[in-house]
Amino acid sequence: MEKIAVISDIHGNIPALKSVLSDIDSRNIKRIICLGDLVGKGPQSSMAIQLIQKHCERVIRGNWDDFFPKPQESAMIKWHQNQLTKKQMDYLKDLPFSVEFLMSGKLVRMFHASPRSVYERIQPWDSLERRLSMFENNANTENIEGKREPDVVCYGDIHNAYQQNIKGKTLCNVGSIGNPLDLPQASYAILEGTYNQTEKGVFSIQLVRVPYDIELAIHLAKEAGMPELEEYIQELTSAKYRGLNK
Numbered sequence: 001m002e003k004i005a006v007i008s009d010i011h012g013n014i015p016a017l018k019s020v021l022s023d024i025d026s027r028n029i030k031r032i033i034c035l036g037d038l039v040g041k042g043p044q045s046s047m048a049i050q051l052i053q054k055h056c057e058r059v060i061r062g063n064w065d066d067f068f069p070k071p072q073e074s075a076m077i078k079w080h081q082n083q084l085t086k087k088q089m090d091y092l093k094d095l096p097f098s099v100e101f102l103m104s105g106k107l108v109r110m111f112h113a114s115p116r117s118v119y120e121r122i123q124p125w126d127s128l129e130r131r132l133s134m135f136e137n138n139a140n141t142e143n144i145e146g147k148r149e150p151d152v153v154c155y156g157d158i159h160n161a162y163q164q165n166i167k168g169k170t171l172c173n174v175g176s177i178g179n180p181l182d183l184p185q186a187s188y189a190i191l192e193g194t195y196n197q198t199e200k201g202v203f204s205i206q207l208v209r210v211p212y213d214i215e216l217a218i219h220l221a222k223e224a225g226m227p228e229l230e231e232y233i234q235e236l237t238s239a240k241y242r243g244l245n246k
Contacts, residue, residue: 011045014042034059036063038062039068068092079227106151108154111155128166132169135153153170189206192204192205214237
């Protein structure tokens, strides 16, 4: 039996990331997969990339990672872009769309938002048809087992951790490390089973919540002179999405 930690949506929040990495290490988990959105929102995108590169075996592309290297009009986005080196921008450009593997006989697929796009948002309360569409194969997905659809899908993007069993399949959102919008604690998932095993075996998913120093995260954002500071503070302290104020 092996454990795999699945993290997502770091968004430049280093106190949260370090707390989660410490928790993962305390559980002696050696394999970490990141589901994207390393950058933006928080003040330390550059360090987030460095830590993810150091600790994660596989990293896929999120929507922020996708648009970040492209020219932007937003002054807020430009501020965050200026924190990165050209080499780091190139790293974001080259991130793959998805990752797949077998674990205890289950085909596991991971992407950031949906199998179709890093920008398509699927919520746990969406229609059954939309949630079942998360298991579809297409040209974006690796399809390592040919036409076989995944038994388990893990994704990020919505910053809202949950797990659902749908018609014999498992849909899991691992939540957000740096910008959770369900409760103000960092979130990640642990998959446990036998890695690369084709035969059916014991398999489980655990959703983990990790407290971290939110006041330090806010202090670092203030110290950096980060734009949209009040919105950031609101999200970290209340887990209330800033878009709800509009």
